Amino acid sequence: MITPRVERFAIAISIILILIVLDMVRRRKLRERYSLIWLFVVVAMTVLVAWERLLLSITSLIGATNPSSTLFLFGILFALVILLHLSNKVSDFSTQLRILAKEVAMLNAQLLQVRGAGSNPVEGQGKRQRSEEGQG
């Protein structure tokens, strides 16, 4: 059973999480798009905790014996969804990064060719390399 104390505790945690998410959006640490999925998760968990009849009916629907396991189940499911979403984003980013790296390399080669027209391209490349090493 969800006791009033557990309920108060869970709602307090939800409110703190919401505040943290909103604050991160305010400080531009989190894009609005990503904040949405987090806010949705926190609100959904709060509703499950506060609306006891809903929680109980879901519990009997999925055949669980204890309402708190339903809460845990949903918590884990939400976390999984967010992780999947992030994996998807990482895949996108790595593709984009590869494309960008190739474009940079191609542009660099073209730039060297244009600059090196007339002069010795080997020397040009050598100089660039040395100056890079100097910075690093």
Place this chain on the structure above:
Amino acid sequence: MKPCRILVVIPAYNESSNVGRVVQEVKREAPYVDVLVVDDGSTDNTAAAALAAGSLVVKLPFNLGMFEAVRTGFVYADRNGYDITIQVDADGQHVPAEIGALVDPVIKEGFDVVVGSRYLESRGYRTPFFRKVGIRFFAWLTSAVLGQRITDTTCGFRSYGRRAIRMFARYDSAEFKDSVGLVILGRAGLKIKEIPVTVRERAGGRSTISTIKAFIYPFDFVLSLVAVLVRKKLTVPGGEA
């Protein structure tokens, strides 16, 4: 027949001790080709060594892996209007004198991909036992999927015609690695031919395959193959870059 522009792509990662020699040998054995070294984010002076040997150089900002380095070469070939691209490894294992044999089927017989095989004829290349078992397995699976006999799927010494170049250059997210690449190209209707090549023992540097990679490779291969088979067939993109 119009003259053919041929680009030899040499992917190189920390190969400063070999790359210059390979570039020079390619230029000597096949004076009719342009040579492009793709420096895959090396930390030594691979790019400078390649330039000194008279090669074109594209330097990636960080290490993307052998395959992406090769693909960078294809993008270069696609944008600069080359008709044929040949991949040659920077460690000096491939024999530049065989470039002609690799190019001929593309020019004269209209093949899109010509794959160098170490095992089509016995030419004394020794392979460690476990690697041989793996290569046999990949070859068998690739042959079955393609409906065409392929004996060596991991040898990098290959030539590609225009249609294959476009496939590689423009499908950014597709993985064309090794045999999976052959399967993608074959499914797109490209014609593949295998010819026997000689592969030398390594002159210097270390093999790119570490123990962990060798262990993961078969799983990666099967997974990529399944991914290719469940996805929609790719078609050859047309038009200019």
